[in-house]
Amino acid sequence: MATDPLAGLLHRLRRTACAGDGGEWPDEQLLKDFIAHRSETAVAALVRRHGPMVWGVCRRVLRRYHDAEDAFQATFLVLVRRAPAIAAPELLANWLYGVAHQTARKARATAAKRNGRERPTAEGPEPVALEREAWGDLWPVLDQELSRLPDTYRSVLVLCDLEGKTRKEAARDTGLPEGTVASRLARARGMLAARLAQRGVALSSGAIVALLAKSTASARVPEAVIASTLVVTHVCTGANGTVPGAVSALADGVLNSMTAIKLKIAVALALVLGALATGATLLNHPGAAAGDDRPVAVRENPPAAGNPAAPPPKREKEPLTAWGPEVGGLRAGLSIRPDAKRAYSYGETITLFVRVRNTSKETVKFQYIRQFLDETPPTTIGADGKEFRQAGLAVLGMHGPVDVSLKPGEEIELESRMAGGAKRAGAPGWRYELRPAGSRGRGATEEHPLFVGRGKVGLQYERVLGNSSSGGLQLDPALSKLATGKLELEVGDAPEPARLDAVLRVQADTKKGIGIRFEHPGTADQSFTSDEYRYAVLDKDGVQVNGALMHLPLAIHTTHLPKTERAVTDYSDYTLDPRKLKSGEEYYVVVTVRNLTALAKFKSD
Numbered sequence: 001m002a003t004d005p006l007a008g009l010l011h012r013l014r015r016t017a018c019a020g021d022g023g024e025w026p027d028e029q030l031l032k033d034f035i036a037h038r039s040e041t042a043v044a045a046l047v048r049r050h051g052p053m054v055w056g057v058c059r060r061v062l063r064r065y066h067d068a069e070d071a072f073q074a075t076f077l078v079l080v081r082r083a084p085a086i087a088a089p090e091l092l093a094n095w096l097y098g099v100a101h102q103t104a105r106k107a108r109a110t111a112a113k114r115n116g117r118e119r120p121t122a123e124g125p126e127p128v129a130l131e132r133e134a135w136g137d138l139w140p141v142l143d144q145e146l147s148r149l150p151d152t153y154r155s156v157l158v159l160c161d162l163e164g165k166t167r168k169e170a171a172r173d174t175g176l177p178e179g180t181v182a183s184r185l186a187r188a189r190g191m192l193a194a195r196l197a198q199r200g201v202a203l204s205s206g207a208i209v210a211l212l213a214k215s216t217a218s219a220r221v222p223e224a225v226i227a228s229t230l231v232v233t234h235v236c237t238g239a240n241g242t243v244p245g246a247v248s249a250l251a252d253g254v255l256n257s258m259t260a261i262k263l264k265i266a267v268a269l270a271l272v273l274g275a276l277a278t279g280a281t282l283l284n285h286p287g288a289a290a291g292d293d294r295p296v297a298v299r300e301n302p303p304a305a306g307n308p309a310a311p312p313p314k315r316e317k318e319p320l321t322a323w324g325p326e327v328g329g330l331r332a333g334l335s336i337r338p339d340a341k342r343a344y345s346y347g348e349t350i351t352l353f354v355r356v357r358n359t360s361k362e363t364v365k366f367q368y369i370r371q372f373l374d375e376t377p378p379t380t381i382g383a384d385g386k387e388f389r390q391a392g393l394a395v396l397g398m399h400g401p402v403d404v405s406l407k408p409g410e411e412i413e414l415e416s417r418m419a420g421g422a423k424r425a426g427a428p429g430w431r432y433e434l435r436p437a438g439s440r441g442r443g444a445t446e447e448h449p450l451f452v453g454r455g456k457v458g459l460q461y462e463r464v465l466g467n468s469s470s471g472g473l474q475l476d477p478a479l480s481k482l483a484t485g486k487l488e489l490e491v492g493d494a495p496e497p498a499r500l501d502a503v504l505r506v507q508a509d510t511k512k513g514i515g516i517r518f519e520h521p522g523t524a525d526q527s528f529t530s531d532e533y534r535y536a537v538l539d540k541d542g543v544q545v546n547g548a549l550m551h552l553p554l555a556i557h558t559t560h561l562p563k564t565e566r567a568v569t570d571y572s573d574y575t576l577d578p579r580k581l582k583s584g585e586e587y588y589v590v591v592t593v594r595n596l597t598a599l600a601k602f603k604s605d
Contacts, residue, residue, distance in 0.1 A: 025042075025045070026090070026172075026173055027046065027049075027089060027090065027092040027093065027173065028089040028090045028092070030042040030045055030046055031046070031083055031086065031089045031092060032089070034046075034080075034083055035083050035084050040230075040233075040234060043076075043079075043080060043230070043233050043234075044230055046076075046079070046092070047076055047226060047229055047230060047233070048226070050092070050093055050096050050163070051072075051221040051226060051229075052163075052220065052221055053093065053096070053097065053100075053158065053162045053163050054072055054075050054076070054096055054097075054100040055068070055072055055220075055221045055225070056162065057097060057100040057101050057104055057143060058071040058072050058075075058100060058103075058104045058107075060104075060139040060140070060142075060143055061101065061104035061105060061107075061108055061139070061140060061143060062104055062107055062108055062111070064111060065503075066499065066501065066595065067107050067108070067111050068104070068107075069225050069228070069595075070107055070244070070246045070247050070250060071100065071103045071104045071106075071107040071250060072100075072221075072225055072229060073225075073228060073229045073232045073244070073247045074103045074107075074247045074248075074250035074251040074254065075096065075099050075100045075103050076229050076232070076233055077232055077233060077236055077243065077247060077248070077251040078099050078103070078251050078254050078255060079096065079099070079233075080233045080236045081236060081251065081255065082255065082258070090173060090174055090175055091151070091155045091174065093155070093158050093159055093162075093163055093173075094151060094154055094155035094158045094159075097146075097147070097154070097158045097162065098147060099254060101143055101146075101147045102147075102254055102257065103250055103251075103254050106250055106253050106254065107250055110246075110249075110250070138201060138211075141196065141199050141201060142192075142196065142201075142208075142211070142212075145192060145195040145196055145199065146192060148195070149188060149191060149192060149195075152184065153184050153185075153187055153188035153191060154188060155174065156170055156174070156176075156181050156184045156185045156188060157185060157188040157189065157192070159173060159174070160181075160185055161185075161189075161208075161209050161212045161213060162212055162213075164213065167181045167182050167185065170185075186205075189205035189208060189209065190205060192205075192208055193205050193208055196208070223599065224504075224596075224597045224598055224599065227590070227597055227599070228592075228595075228597045231597075232244070232247055244496060244499075244595055245496030246496070246499065246595075318338065319335040319336065319337055319338055319353065319355075320335055320336050320338065320340070320342075320487070321333035321334065321335035321355060321485075321487075322334050322335070322460070322484060322485030322486055322487040322488075323357075323484070323485045324460075324482070324483040324484045324485045325483070326359050327478055327479060327481050327482045327483075328364065328476060328478040328479050328482070329358060329359060329360030329362065329364045330356055330357065330358060330359065330360075330364055330366070330406075330479065330482055331356070331357050331359050332354060332355065332356050332357075332461070332464045332482050332483060332484045333354070333355040333356075333357070333484055333485060334352060334353070334354060334355075334378065334459060334460060334461055334484035334485060334486075334487045335352070335353045335354075335355055335487070336350070336351065336352065336353065336487070337351070337353070342489055342490060343489070343490040343491075343492065344434050344489060344490070344491050344492070345434075345491070345492050345493060346434055346435060346436050346491065346492070346493060347433065347434070347435075348433070348434055349431050349432065349433050349434070349447050350431070350432055350434060350450070350489075351429045351430065351431050352378065352429065352430045352432070352459065352487075353413050353428050353429050353430075354373065354413065354414045354430075354461060354464060354484060355411055355412070355413050355414075356404075356406070356411060356412055356414060356464065356482075357406075357409075357410070357411035358406035358407065358408055358409060358410050358411065360408060361408050362408065363405060363406065363407050363408070364405075364406050365403070365404065365405045365406075366404055366465065366475075366476070366479055367401040367402060367403055367404065367465075367473050367474070367475070368401065368402055368404065368414060368464070368465050368473070369399050369400070369401055369402070369466075369467065369468045369471045369473060370399070370402060370414070370415050370416055370417045371395040371397075371399040371417055371468040371469070371470075371471060372399075372465070372466045372467065372468045372471070373414065373416060373430060373461065373464070374393065374395045374416055374417055374430070374468075375392065375393050375394060375395055375468055375469055376461075376463070376466070377390045377391075377393075377430075377432065377448070377450055378450070378459045378460055378461050378484075379459070379460050379461070379462055380437075380450065380451065380452045380453075380457055380458070380459055381457070381458040381459075381460070381486070382437075382452075382453035382455070382456075382457060382458075383453070383455050383456040383457075386453070388437040388451045388452060388453060389437075389451065390449075390450065390451055391448075391449060391451070393448060394469045395417060395468065395469065397470070398470060398471070399468045399469070399470050399471025400471060401471065401473055402415065413428035413429075414428065414464070415427055415428055416428065416429060416430050431447045431448075432447055432448055432449065432450035433447040433448070433449050433450065434449075434450055434452055434491055435449040435450065435451050435452070436451070436452075436453075436454075437451045437452060437453050438451070439451070452491050453491070454491060454492060454493070455490065455491065455492075456488060456489075456490060457488070457489050457490070457491050458486040458487065458488050459486065459487045459488075459489065460483065460484055460485065460486040460487065461483060461484045462483050463480065463481075463482070463483060464482045464483060464484060465479050465480060465482055466480065497528070497532075497594055498526070498594075499594060499595045500518075500520075500526055500528065500561070500593065500594050500595060500596055501520055501521065501523060501524070501526065502518045502519060502520035502526070502561060502596065503518070503519045503520070503596070504516070504517075504518060504591065504593065504596040504597070504598040505517040505518070505519065505598060506589060506591045506598040506599065506600040507600050508576065508587075508589040508600040508601075508602040509576075509602055510576050510578045510581065510602065510604050510605045511605065513572065513575040513576060514535070514572040514574060514575065514576065514589055514591070514600075515569070515572075516569070516570040516571070516572055516591065517567065517568070517569050517570070518559075518561055518567065518568045518569075518570065519566065519567050520561055520566065520567075520568075521566070522562075522563040522564065522565070522566050523563060524563050525560070525561070525562050525563050526560075526561040527558055527559060527560045527561065528558070528559055528593060528594060529556055529557070529558050529559070530554075530556050530557045530558070530559065530570075530573055531556050532593050532594060533572070533573075533574075533591060533592070533593050534591070534592045534593070535549055535572070535574050535589065535590065535591055536589075536590040537549060537576070537581075537587055537588070537589055537590075538587065538588040538590065539585065539586075539587055539588075540585065540586045540587070540588075545580060545581065545587065546580075547577065547580045548576060548577055548580040548581060548587075549574045549575070549576065549577065550574065550575050550576070550577045551573060551574055552572075552573045552574065552575060554573040572591075576589075576602075578604060578605065581604035582604060583604055583605065584603065584604065585603070585604050586601060586602070586603050586604075587601070587602055587603075587604060588600065588601055588602075589602065
């Protein structure tokens with residue numbers, strides 16, 4: 001286990017953003033700075049500046065803390081990915097409100113499908129949840145009607161009533177005269193009150209203003225949410241790391257919706273223009289005046305009545321095989337079963353088969369040793385042509401040859417003693433666990449590892465016939481060059497581990513070490529292993545302190561969060577090294593495990 005440098009860098013950004021709200025730079029300038037230079041500080045400033053408004057939307061729409069956290073992160077992930085396409089950067093707050101509301105609604109639909117129904121939870125800070133008791137039915141209606149206001153009016157309402165800006169500040173941000181801002185704001189409040197009245201909610205414009213201001217003011221964004229959001233946006237700009245699957249799925253859904261809306265508009269416009277063009281063509285077509293309504297295409301040979309066409313015979317699916325060149329009248333192919341998939345994730349297993357076919361006009365005889373391919377994994381080649389080093393294996397016991405005689409057109413699948421099970425009788429197929437190139441330690445399964453890169457991967461046996469560690473052949477020199485073709489697959493990251501439905505609390509002390517506590521609603525049993533923890537120590541400026549953590553010689557343990565217990569205390573296999581810390585200085589410990597992040601402030605003794 002090792003500390004994650006990404007966490008230190010991103011929290012450094014968090015500290016930078018905390019020191020100021022991007023100075024006097026307007027949203028438009030911060031956005032341009034990010035687009036031009038991929039400025040992390042600009043993103044951090046935008047998250048800080050608009051975070052309370054976005055968090056307020058997410059908490060009003062979503063009851064579960066972690067669902068709101070996902071929606072918050074996904075909103076700013078959409079911002080980072082969509083930044084160059086934002087048409088009006090000066091109205092970024094309004095754009096973010098629309099994205100946040102759309103994202104939160106998608107998250108609510110996903111949560112409803114996942115749980116059958118939404119269940120309120122007691123974890124995490126619940127500033128807005130306290131208002132639900134009195135206004136629980138109003139919030140969804142209010143945000144729904146607010147999202148439907150025309151952008152001209154909603155933009156000033158978001159700035160003034162949700163972000164607390166004065167009319168003068170809103171005029172500066174939008175480039176409008178202050179009088180125009182005032183008139184549009186009054187119009188927006190009146191429109192929203194009228195829309196709510198149609199839904200049976202009778203509130204004055206003043207009451208709506210107070211309600212919106214109170215909800216946003218109370219929706220203080222937790223520091224852990226800001227930190228995890230900056231991690232997500234930083235990864236999206238090219239840093240190492242992964243975006244949580246739930247957050248990525250939400251962002252993809254919103255981006256796809258944006259694309260679909262534009263596509264619908266384009267299609268509608270094309271249909272209108274096409275209809276106009278078609279009408280003009282018909283008016284000028286001779287057959288149109290004569291009422292010629294013959295079909296464009298006529299079936300030439302329809303089946304006779306009572307004699308329907310017979311369905312084509314079903315063909316068995318062929319294994320996907322990459323055949324190598326012919327050598328001595330034989331060809332070798334590396335294959336997977338027809339029902340096997342072409343895209344895999346790290347940690348999954350793949351079963352490979354080697355086929356040998358006689359492509360000559362005469363019978364070909366040869367020998368092979370089952371254990372040769374057991375001990376010789378296939379060569380793996382990345383999309384860039386780089387070959388990945390594999391771990392060798394020695395199979396114990398005597399390795400006897402297998403005699404084969406193939407008539408023209410016949411083929412066999414070579415057998416593996418590893419695939420033969422306890423009887424070691426031999427069976428086709430070699431099973432491997434796909435592992436990241438260069439990784440160490442135990443895998444997810446007991447299968448032999450096959451180290452591969454990410455993306456397109458080519459697998460190939462460069463030699464099919466050869467001598468094993470304790471078995472020899474009288475091999476025709478020509479057949480020693482028999483090789484398979486290159487089988488191409490797609491390999492990606494392992495699936496996102498299950499999210500932990502809990503709140504992580506951390507305490508730190510140079511003498512007592514690092515204390516970890518989980519609080520959870522007890523909805524289900526949960527567990528994870530201690531090697532999933534990530535730690536970092538930061539100084540007061542957010543700079544990571546290298547060497548400040550000492551690893552304790554403890555075995556990897558499993559932490560259980562049973563649904564019968566609402567709080568669980570865990571121990572850390574890292575402790576603080578006071579020799580790397582300045583006495584009397586303040587520091588932070590950052591701890592993450594899966595989707596949870598927490599930080600604790602401490603003073604070095």
